[in-house]
Amino acid sequence: MKLARRGLLFLAVALVGLLAGPLLPKWVLFLATVSLAKGLAVLGLLLLMRTGLVSFGQGLYFAIGGYAAGLAADALHWGDAVPMVLLGAVAAAAVAAVVGLLLARYRTIFFAMLSLAFSMIFYGLLVKSSALGSTDGFNVAPRTVGLVAAAGPRGQLAVFGLAALAVILGAFVLDRYLASHLGRLAPAVRDNELRVEYMGASARNVVHLNLVMAAALAGAGGAVTALAVGHIDPQMAYWTTSGEFVFVAILSGTASVAAPFLGSFLLELLRTLAYEYAPNTWQVVVGGAMLAVILFLPEGLWTLLRRRARPSG
């Protein structure tokens, strides 16, 4: 993912967005904020895919981020939104550090299914927990977002700014990481894990680290989403949420940094329309589009997912 010029362009767009914010209709600003937040989760997923893994359970970390932010506001009575986002990222990363102890040993289908299972286990826990509001969840209402009051249109704009900031930071860190000696190991693990081991590095540690990073990004995204929506519920951990991340990831590929966010925006737009006119066809649309992409897009996109020999010992 090349940052440099494209990154500056993106920054410019974000600034324009911020300046134009007061002029945009509320729903566009809202969709843009949520797209940025979900795009963060997709960015993390792209890192995993670059390592050769598809996770069907990023919703786990997305939800942890959201619930962490929510609990910080509700139970810990934190006032400001900014540390909530940080908490979301850290909490998700912490869980990934533990879950990764098992998950990092597995690849392809095992990994995919285990990640799905973990997110659904968490979903089950959330649904069964009356303290957390069960399927209804609860409201998230910080008092301030940085220096701005959270309520009202200025608050909404501030959350958008927070989202943009998180995205810029996340994308920057990711870009630097991937260009570093550590980050370069990701595609190496994907291509030929045996070789990586035979050069003295631990493929499992690389996967574990990338899991934690992807989780931090998803956690931050979840926290921002919670702030933007003002509410959290277990749906964030449901398998279809994770599925949407996968869909956007496949669609956007690693060509540009902006792609995951544009893809997310398109998805949110489509979803709003679909729910208006045909509420029970949304999964058909996502699933159908996914199939279309998989079956008809040139092989080139699948270099993301190609795998090679694994050490058996």
Place this chain on the structure above:
Amino acid sequence: MATILAVLIDGIIYASWLFVIAAGLTMIYGVMRILNMAHGSLYALGAYAAASLAGTWLARGYPPLGSYAMLVLAAILVGLVVGPAIERGLLRFTYGRDEVVLVLVTYALFLILEDLVKLVWGVESYFVSEPYGLLGNVDIGPLSYPVYSGALVLVAAAAGLGLHLAIRRTRYGKLLTAVIHDREVSAALGIDVNRVFLVTFTLGTMLAAVGGALTAPTVSVVPGMGVEVIVLAFAVVVIGGLGSVGGAALGAIIVGLVRSASVHFLPEVELFSIYLVMALVLAFRPRGLFVAAEARKI
């Protein structure tokens, strides 16, 4: 004492249900190297079809015992119609692609089928509980169980035995074994691999549908029942070893007993405990309990 017995019996009943579903999943993987993420939806389809067919039968006032035939008929229909439709209409175009791509394809299918069910049957839940209680109860010690559950156990045992014999004794079973071991060599030997795939997938679909159909009278049939199942079936198949039907049986028993124990003593940790056991098994046998030897790679 009564609790131990209850845990055991509930465990066996649960295991039977799990086995029927997991057997199909593991077979499809073993032969086609596809982890069918949509398996849960096929189960759901079986349940919905059974609820509809049996429900209509009973509503029309036909002899209640016939509802059992309706359950089975529904499962068979789903298997024979949906199975080939998916295999010929979609999967056929994806063979030879990366394993991950195949998972994505079945995942997309999963999404589509979940909504399709909602489109056809709506989002309310269906209750067709008559067949469950119809055969009456039987007393085992201090406990009382519906005879229906016993029938479920028998069906699972029959399915297991049938599969075992079919694979070992019939010509088709030998073809299956060949393809499981090496698809390319089998094709080179003249085996119609595509036909084997079609039959396997249809059989797997039917098994999932049977699981769903037999479950329908015991639960409320709702959207989302599919995803719970795939998460459980996956644990069973992983414990047993991907591709092994015998492993699916053992895995089903283990998961059935764990789940039963959890439900009786600490219900909140049900799914968690199942996956904990799975993690433990994987810690000692990373590829499951029954696993085929791997050829040398370097």
Place this chain on the structure above:
Amino acid sequence: MIPILETRGLTKTFGAVTAASDLSVRVEEDTVVGLIGGNGAGKTTFINLVTGYLKPTSGTIHYQGAEITALPPRQVTRRGICRSFQIPQVFDSLTTWENLLVGLGIVSLQRSAFVGSALGDRAPEAAAGEMVERFRLGEWRDARASVLPEGVRKLLDIAMALAVKPRVLLLDEPTSGVSAEEKFAIMDLVLGAIRADRVTVLFVEHDMDIVRRYAQRILAFYDGRIIADGAPAEVLANAEVRRYVVGESAPPAPGDPC
């Protein structure tokens, strides 16, 4: 003098099949040893055992006097034993340059006390440039590994093994699948590249011309056993070696029709 690499009674069985039987070898530092033998004789099994890819059924492996028998490939590599593969194991979606950087980057990470400083370390790029020069990979520097011709892939595979600066280098058929002229070129290149570093080399080879030219000592394998071990002249004159490895049949007994 402690041999740099030693195996004692190394045995590996897979059920009824014995892939390696009682292999006992002492290798002195800074020597070049050729491993010869027919297919399935146990040469690659030997390399797989020494590098930790396979666990021996019995026997021990020692490196610089210390036992390394139970260690996995990752640890064996870090101690200083590297290998190349019969089928070159490279990173197909990365360029030649990036392939080399992976290994050099790993070394950089391992040698620095603080990961952060390693992340900004430019030394690997310099070392990669030097390796591209040394192995004449300049023409292929920015080509993806998946499009490289076989000989170049082999070179890259070996270069990557050398990137981690081993003391012992095990080459598994470094010249197979490559044209006759290229064979010598590859061996010259590789052995020239490590001359200054006093690297011990063991190479598996089927081409007897290559073996005769480069090996200072030969280990002949047959049926999982080592049937001869010594200077090239005497090993290649050994009757068993001639029969089972080189493929020359024994002279006809008197009275035979042919």
